[in-house]
Amino acid sequence: MVASIALKPDAHTRYVLRLADTCLVWSHRLSEWCGHAPVLEEDIALANQALDLLGQARALLTHAGRLEGQGFDEDQLAYLRDERDYLNVTLAELPNALVAGARGDFALTVLRNFFLSAWMLALWRALERSSDAELAAIAGKAAKESRYHREHAADWVVRLGDGTDESHRRMSAALDRLWPCTSELFDADEVDAAAAATGLGPAWDALREGWLADVQAVLAEATLPLPPAPAWRGDAKRGRHSEHLGPLLAVMQVLPRSYPGGVW
């Protein structure tokens, strides 16, 4: 086994890693659907989206590696960091299933895709004006991809929410499960303060109003009532994860850790 790497990320690097890790972990969850989605078209859609997110994660991790300064590349950052050094949001790491051990839940998957892609779209659009030229370039491309992901996911949220009694019931259950995790997307801390001060990017709490208006309109069309503001606040973006990230990383990292330098 290869030893883990330890990072010394400053606020700028942590801002980039939060995005990079959210893209990577979310991409991994979507890739778990490959070959298992309810219909072929959605199998292709989820795999396509996973690929876009993986591409975004690669660009962001490469950039984070250069910012951090110890010379780590995208592969080392993805495969050799321990759970505590991952800075993704909780929403990205939750399993696709609602119940432990069950198969993936499609309602939860499309609702998560909607929440996260609507949020990423707003974030990318703001980052196109970043003082960090590389981050702005990554954002310019990724915004086009997130826009398409958001529209596709929103279509499904409406179709299932305003669908049959069963699909509505399942969308409501997914909403109950995911809603508490959305507060973390708008919880600003010292990393956000530094980003806003240097023009690196928006403090995440600045995105709340626009996102909520977007979500409110789609949930209304889907006949799903907007829940009250969550009392719980996730802390995964500061390295304190749910119980779900560890097993995900074990699957994602086992090959490169067991066979260092292995290629095909």
Place this chain on the structure above:
Amino acid sequence: MIGTMASRVDEAWRRLADVPDPEVPAISVVDLGIVRALAEADDGAIEVTLTPTYSGCPATEVIEASVRDALAPLGPVRTRLQRAPAWTTDWISDDGRRKLRDYGIAPPGRCAGGAQPVRVMSRVPCPRCGSERTERLSAFGATACKSLHRCIDCREPFEHFKAI
């Protein structure tokens, strides 16, 4: 080394016009608009600036390798990846659009001034019979850049190069 500076760059453009996109071989990397610049550096190397189509496009590395192979007879080659400005399907040449249609892929509409809403993509003209009575079957296709459609008149399914 062969030729003068201008003719080497011209020759490089001619050679790249024959390098197919690995996933849509009907059109070249030049038609696709992903070769953003070609120049001769001070040390004599040919520098090619490429831009990716999609962040996760798995063809990016293959394209870089094919470009280097195609230009190798002209001397040393360097490729550079440039993300900004982000690639848009508006950069696909008119010739490229015609080749896509001939190949059976509906070319993208223009998106300068803002991309079309995804739901509008249900009225993509059929590349075989030209009918606008078509419907979208799948928002995503065999590659990141395409969606799947069907013509209601000639009944043929077809792919569409999404406008981004």
